[in-house]
Amino acid sequence: MVLSEGRGGTIASSHSNAVAPDQRNMSLAERYAATRRLSEKLAEPLSEADATIQSMPDASPAKWHLAHTTWFFETFLLRDSLPGYRLHDERWPFLFNSYYEAEGARIARKDRGLIARPSLDEVHDWREAVDEAIRPLLDDPAHADLIELGIAHEQQHQELLLTDIKHAFFKNPLGPAMWRGRHAHEDEQAGGVGLADGPDWHQHPGGIALIGHQEGGFAFDNEGPAHRVLLEPFALRGTLVTNGEWDGFIADGGYRTASLWLSDAWDWVRRCNIEAPLYWRDGEHFTHCGWEERDPDAPVTHISYYEADAFASWAGMRLPTEFEWEAIARGQDSPGHPADGGNQLDEAAPPLPRGGHDLFGDCWQFTRSAYLPYPRFAPAEGAVGEYNGKFMAGQWVLKGASCTTVRGHSRPSYRNFFYPQQRWQFTGLRLARDV
Incomplete structure (x- = not known):
């Protein structure tokens, strides 16, 4: 139950464990x-x-x-x-x-x-x-x-x-809260996971995969047409990179080691004095409930593509392609109702990543794929044709969904996209490796 004092008031209670209607x-x-x-x-x-x-x-x-x-x-x-x-x-x-x-x-x-x-x-x-x-x-x-x-x-x-x-x-220097109270699922957060020996990796043998929107129902124009891609054998980590793991990256000089960073990324780090994910300060991070203690086992969020790529290099791994991520996700989503089981927004409540083994929810996950049109893509006629197609340059594809994504909004073929320096969204990463 969410209690309100009316328009412009304060949400007084924490999020109930309610699920949006199917x-x-x-x-x-x-x-x-x-x-x-x-x-x-x-x-x-x-x-x-x-x-x-x-x-x-x-x-x-x-x-x-x-x-x-x-x-x-x-x-x-x-x-x-x-x-x-x-x-x-x-x-x-x-x-x-x-x-x-x-x-x-x-x-x-x-x-x-x-x-x-x-x-x-x-x-x-x-x-x-x-x-x-x-x-x-x-x-x-x-x-x-x-x-x-x-x-x-x-x-x-x-x-x-x-x-x-x-x-x-x-x-705001006062660090105001939009809501009082924590997410009801906070006690379900996953435990810490080692980089090389996590509890599970999604293995894929490679081969030809059909990518893009294939099911019935709504999809954005940039999700199609469906087309074939050739995948080499790979593995996708079963859990997201955590705050604690990111602390290790910082402690090891990750933000001070030029060899980990792309050229544009290293210029961005130095020019903008980047030393940690957005919203971090000593032991805390800023949330919709104000400043709170940072959980080392929760997924790291509010990182840029530049940071995600540097972390993957530090870990001796890489980011997945969008096609690899989608190939795994097609076996993980709920049949007929993709992304309905993840940690996603189902009512007006403070969003908070909690971790777990769901591919959907918590945070959008960077891929190493540039945001480009699929083969035979054509924008719709009229003004609505400007919705996605004209942004297909200089951005990177993210997959999954975040804790601020409305429940049921995402699906395996969904393509979010941001510029490489942007990080005010709930963005994180899931590592991949060659097999």
Whole structure:
């Protein structure tokens, strides 16, 4: 049970061990409503000021996330599909368009924290108006694909809302907490695992593997088309690298040893004075519940691709390719409902990685694969074709899901992607080795 003092109040209790409804048994309208409610619930602990601040250009204000996801439904569904619909406010698309060139001019990303108006209450009112207007379209099969995309899009922004506000609170010298109380699963954290002799490794004999989205149901365009790849024999570690193991990397001079780092990475380490994962200080790390003691057995998070690659070199191993990771994951996910068993967000509650043997949940896992289009990839027509394809340069693929990923949102073919220096998301690593 989550107790709230109302909009802008404080979440007073810890996360209950509740599981979100199985969305396979929910209608599209029910899934739409559940997604929209979760966004509201996540923002409930935030004041007007909390929801408006922007701590860095990579992050966006919580209010902007609430508004942008509403702009998405209004723009791509209501405006174009509901006869006679008038925009809630014709000035707001300039404020809440993200990167869709086909939708015209927009405020610079770095300036989103300057949007003091509309107020948070006005954004909530807009959300309610759009939810009411969209009702006639929710049961119309002609609009199902766009509604599915809109739901998945809002789920992505729910994760961003959590990680962006965490960074904003971290930048506050007071170290404020978004929630009081720890994650209910904290007592289930896995024990420490040795680098070379962990409890298990997923062995793969190599051969031809079919990669990409193959099952029915929703997938983003960048997950296909399905295609064949040739894998050499390899093994993927059964557990994630832990905080304690990362302490060993630091103690051994990992951040001071140039030979472990890629050239661009070493320049980044020196230029930015990088000495530890983001949110770390002596024996503690910053969480949605404020500063807390760091558990050495929990998965390390908030590392960059640069750091993940350097750690793998230090350990005498490597990062997996996205194809290797997916080949193993296809045997690990729940049939028909991928990623439903991991440590993922199932209600508005403080997310905290706990460790374990699930491939999904806890943190996104870096691969050594560049984010590129699959063979025969073609973006969708129109503005929605800008969703993924135009970002396929200079970024790296991550697999799995994090403790801030909505339950059921990920799947084996899911491709997250970030630039190599970014680490404000719940990013970690799982080691691989040749066999």
